[in-house]
Amino acid sequence: MTYLVTGAGGFVGLNLVERLLTEGHRVRAFNDRPLPQAALARFCALPGKVEILRADVRDRAAVNLAVQGVEGIVHAAAITLGPKAALTPARTAVEVNTLSTAILLDEARKAGVARFVYPSSSAVYGAAPFDGAPVTEDREPTPAGLYGFTKLASEALVAEAARDGLSTVRARITALFGPWEHDTGVRETLSPPFQAARRILAGVPVAMSPAGARDWTSARDVARALALLLQAERLPHDLYNLSAGACWRPSLLAEALGRRMPAAWSTTAAATDEGDLAYNDDLARTRAPIDAGRFARDFDFRFMTPEEAAEDYAAWLEALGPAAFASL
Incomplete structure (x- = not known):
């Protein structure tokens, strides 16, 4: 086709x-x-x-x-x-x-x-x-x-x-x-997981708020x-x-990267601190995941869990390498 x-x-x-x-x-x-x-x-x-x-x-x-x-x-x-x-x-x-x-x-x-x-x-x-x-x-x-x-x-x-x-x-x-995210100039805010990965692979510590879970x-x-x-x-x-149907924080990706590659990162942000990552919304609000049950039922489709998706992205980043990632 x-x-x-x-x-x-x-x-x-x-x-x-x-x-x-x-x-x-x-x-x-x-x-x-x-x-x-x-x-x-x-x-x-x-x-x-x-x-x-x-x-x-x-x-x-x-x-x-x-x-x-x-x-x-x-x-x-x-x-x-x-x-x-x-x-x-x-x-x-x-x-x-x-x-x-x-x-x-x-x-x-x-x-x-x-x-x-x-x-x-x-x-x-x-x-x-x-x-x-x-x-x-x-x-x-x-x-x-x-x-x-x-x-x-x-x-x-x-x-x-x-x-x-x-x-x-x-x-x-x-x-x-996930894979292939990069700054194309047509997205106002890149995803917080990407922002975290960019800092971690560059060896820059990143503070992550305990709030900000989203259904990435x-x-x-x-x-x-x-x-x-x-x-x-x-x-x-x-x-x-x-939607994957579950909300999670970028620290999950940081942990997956930490298991694969040496990285300097910190989750020491205070409970009221927004941390180093930019979001498009107010971190004080709790977000529920979008319901994708219709698609899952109609096509017998299973989205990766947050843990699986974070591990998959970490493996992709490891295979690509920090230099190639920085050049995307």
Whole structure:
């Protein structure tokens, strides 16, 4: 099969491209900047074949060429804004996150693409994960910032395309961490586990608050889930949450790294201290995990536990090496 992945140089994109190539597929990796050399070296050793397309997702002519002859599309290109929304002008974020979705859906319909997968975000739920009630797909979206609104607007476009006959599915992804995370310049705040790993591998002590547990989910698991949605013959639902279903602190990753590599790190932050890691929300609030039970039931899917995911990432970092990690 031939699949198109937009935002292929991003966090989700790199993991998905790797997954599809591992399965032996042909992947058109669409991105507006070069992919990391470490990722390209890895991709070339996999059974599938990767074709790099460097262009802007707002460029209709480039998108038209990219969709020709593909069986499925995963539209992962996005600018991930935090609460301050200071990364880029609002107009640019809206164009990249939402206008590009409209363009890609239109070109996909005209090209006869069989499946369109849209990686959305738990940001559409706003503060709901902090109110103590389970956050299922039935929860009314209440985005609190521009990023959440752009993702919800794109979801509406995807749902409308489904009514017009295109097979589509939306996946609301929770907090991500894991292999291939790096600073692409389009994510306002990198994950606290990544921040911790960067300091630890550089030999810099890191203080971690006893608060701040979140449902960080392995990007490898999310890539597996998106690949399933891309290739499934039947989609029982058109909307899924993707989450490991358990909250944990970055100290779990630090401990996994400490068992594998010498590192200087500390968990001596006081109970009221936010520590050295940047979050997108208030650490005084307790977050509940997003409920991904629907996806697990429909596809008999098991996410890695926090311990397994932290160990998997630590093993990946060890194999990659501190120097290569720093150069991503």
